[in-house]
Amino acid sequence: MYTKEQKQQLSGILANIADSLDIPESKYKEAESRYKAVGNWLDANDSKLHIYKPTIYPQGSFVLGTMVKPISDDDEYDVDLVCHLEINKDNITQANLKKIVGDRLKENEIYKKMLKERRRCWTLDYANEFHMDILPAIPDYEKLNECILITDKNLRSWQKSNPKGYAYWFVGKMRVIFNQCRTALAESIRANVEDIPEYKVKTPLQKAVQILKRHRDVYFDGKGNKPISIIITTLAAKTYQNEADLFEAITNIISGMTDPKNIKGQGEKYYIPNPTNKEENFADKWNEDANLPKAFLAWLDQLKADMEMAIEQRELSDIKKLLGRILGTRVVGTVFSKLESVRGGSSKSHPPVTFSSQPNRPWAI
Amino acid sequence: MELDNNSKRDLLLEHYMQLCETFSGLVLNESKEGGFTISGNLGFTVTHDGKTIEDDYDIEIIIPSDYPNNHPIVREIGNKITRDKDNHVYPSDGTLCLGAPLAVKRTFAQKRNLLWFVTEQVVPFLFSYSYKQKYGVMPFGELRHGGEGILDYYKELFSEKDEWAVLRLLKVLVDDNYKGHTLCPCGSNQKLRHCHGALLREIKKYQDKNGFLCEYGSIFEFLTKNEPNKKCDLDYVPNSILKKMQTKIKFEKTQQ
Numbered sequence: 171m172y173t174k175e176q177k178q179q180l181s182g183i184l185a186n187i188a189d190s191l192d193i194p195e196s197k198y199k200e201a202e203s204r205y206k207a208v209g210n211w212l213d214a215n216d217s218k219l220h221i222y223k224p225t226i227y228p229q230g231s232f233v234l235g236t237m238v239k240p241i242s243d244d245d246e247y248d249v250d251l252v253c254h255l256e257i258n259k260d261n262i263t264q265a266n267l268k269k270i271v272g273d274r275l276k277e278n279e280i281y282k283k284m285l286k287e288r289r290r291c292w293t294l295d296y297a298n299e300f301h302m303d304i305l306p307a308i309p310d311y312e313k314l315n316e317c318i319l320i321t322d323k324n325l326r327s328w329q330k331s332n333p334k335g336y337a338y339w340f341v342g343k344m345r346v347i348f349n350q351c352r353t354a355l356a357e358s359i360r361a362n363v364e365d366i367p368e369y370k371v372k373t374p375l376q377k378a379v380q381i382l383k384r385h386r387d388v389y390f391d392g393k394g395n396k397p398i399s400i401i402i403t404t405l406a407a408k409t410y411q412n413e414a415d416l417f418e419a420i421t422n423i424i425s426g427m428t429d430p431k432n433i434k435g436q437g438e439k440y441y442i443p444n445p446t447n448k449e450e451n452f453a454d455k456w457n458e459d460a461n462l463p464k465a466f467l468a469w470l471d472q473l474k475a476d477m478e479m480a481i482e483q484r485e486l487s488d489i490k491k492l493l494g495r496i497l498g499t500r501v502v503g504t505v506f507s508k509l510e511s512v513r514g515g516s517s518k519s520h521p522p523v524t525f526s527s528q529p530n531r532p533w534a535i
Numbered sequence: 536m537e538l539d540n541n542s543k544r545d546l547l548l549e550h551y552m553q554l555c556e557t558f559s560g561l562v563l564n565e566s567k568e569g570g571f572t573i574s575g576n577l578g579f580t581v582t583h584d585g586k587t588i589e590d591d592y593d594i595e596i597i598i599p600s601d602y603p604n605n606h607p608i609v610r611e612i613g614n615k616i617t618r619d620k621d622n623h624v625y626p627s628d629g630t631l632c633l634g635a636p637l638a639v640k641r642t643f644a645q646k647r648n649l650l651w652f653v654t655e656q657v658v659p660f661l662f663s664y665s666y667k668q669k670y671g672v673m674p675f676g677e678l679r680h681g682g683e684g685i686l687d688y689y690k691e692l693f694s695e696k697d698e699w700a701v702l703r704l705l706k707v708l709v710d711d712n713y714k715g716h717t718l719c720p721c722g723s724n725q726k727l728r729h730c731h732g733a734l735l736r737e738i739k740k741y742q743d744k745n746g747f748l749c750e751y752g753s754i755f756e757f758l759t760k761n762e763p764n765k766k767c768d769l770d771y772v773p774n775s776i777l778k779k780m781q782t783k784i785k786f787e788k789t790q791q
Contacts, residue, residue, distance in 0.1 A: 532663065
């Protein structure tokens with residue numbers, strides 16, 4: 171059994187770890203200005219794409235606020251983008267859509283050097299910063315407003331997608347707590363709620379997804395059958411009940427994720443539908459390869475055991491050791507050194523500050 | 536990067552909010568003339584060499600109109616630090632002298648935001664003062680006053696013991712005359728681009744040639760004060776000054 175204080179302490183530590191795993195704000199801004207520049211290039215007056223009103227918008231973890239620092243320093247953040255052109259699908263082929271976007275990118279000398287073609291997208295590789303996956307897309311006029319069609323080199327028919335709808339759905343799953351977090355953040359820095367940009371607010375759901383993804387990355391490091399992020403994110407959002415406490419959110423999400431009614435359909439087949447398009451089954455591959463669901467469930471068993479062990483620890487040093495093993499020693503070490511310097515101070519009123527070991531030496535005229 | 540006034544304001548607001556997440560006692564003020572200052576209580580807990588100091592100061596941060604191209608300046612307004620050059624505070628207005636001019640610009644340029652500036656430059660300064668009051672020494676050292684301190688800074692930056700070599704290197708920046716294929720003025724016999732070139736090109740970004748001329752001047756003044764009989768080599772004199780000297784010599788010759 172554990173006390174209320176133990177739970178609060180662990181939730182606080184996990185929340186700090188999630189913050190450290192997030193993309194730093196400077197990188198976020200940098201990515202934003204980079205993709206806006208790409209958008210301007212595609213829509214420039216002399217661009218052949220100009221008539222199709224190209225727009226670029228981010229999708230996936232960048233929009234959901236669930237990005238996770240790669241475990242290796244050599245890896246970079248992935249930023250997923252949709253490049254939307256207003257073309258009717260009867261007037262263009264998949265291959266042609268992919269080509270016209272690629273051709274325009276190649277007209278830029280800088281982009282040309284950074285460009286790689288992938289199955290569904292063009293990737294711009296900003297060395298040491300991030301990969302930007304640009305997914306050419308057109309509207310899906312058969313469906314509602316935000317639905318899009320995307321290309322896939324290996325498939326004959328257009329693939330359906332709805333990243334904006336998915337983001338609305340995800341945000342909807344945490345709307346109550348989101349507003350609470352935003353108000354609390356505004357109060358803590360004496361600002362107006364409207365002045366707090368949405369990306370700055372992080373709810374327990376977003377933090378839980380970050381902790382889950384990181385645990386997965388460490389657990390599956392060097393192993394195959396790693397579960398895809400969209401499955402984790404979807405199941406987490408589906409089972410999240412607006413818990414304000416992060417540890418509680420994580421434990422409830424874990425039990426929800428293993429509940430057969432969330433991962434199976436009517437029969438024995440695995441079925442994790444895209445909440446914005448029930449025809450799309452994120453667990454399609456699980457029905458072809460039994461190792462995938464097996465690995466997913468084994469991982470969650472381990473995560474559950476790790477969380478149960480973490481909450482039983484009373485000593486900070488033991489929590490640090492355990493979390494370091496399951497979430498990475500580097501990020502956990504950074505978080506604890508911050509915590510320790512707070513506790514080391516004579517009172518908690520002044521924030522701990524760390525700066526470079528050789529700051530500038532003062533001078534005078 | 537030129538920003539219009541609205542985006543400048545937005546950027547400052549954003550940087551201010553980021554600053555407040557750590558330092559909650561600071562308030563942003565806008566003057567009628569449109570200038571910005573941030574004032575209030577800056578508290579910190581810093582551990583250095585196993586010793587922890589928790590302290591706070593009342594300060595005012597003055598945002599320059601061309602922020603974030605230029606760094607803010609900071610005044611201590613709580614009368615906690617005696618306004619004395621030996622405390623690295625200008626007697627006239629209480630401005631803190633955070634470091635050699637180029638050092639402050641160079642550090643600021645790494646991130647160009649308020650949190651970075653306060654964390655990396657203002658807190659270390661105030662912490663050093665608190666630390667000295669308690670333990671009698673400056674934890675990270677201090678520069679001597681005037682040209683002597685600037686010279687020390689450049690000697691360290693250029694990893695160069697010879698002060699005249701420092702002047703010859705600065706001459707490249709004062710003359711705004713970087714040529715990578717020429718021999719490095721430090722005397723290493725290597726091409727500039729393979730020697731001090733990268734560093735010169737980097738610091739050239741932080742101030743213009745007049746800034747370097749001021750620093751050059753104060754170093755020169757200090758060096759010649761201590762060595763009045765120093766044989767004058769012309770190879771470290773900036774071209775602008777050489778020209779003036781030549782005109783003067785010509786003028787004197789015609790007078791004769």
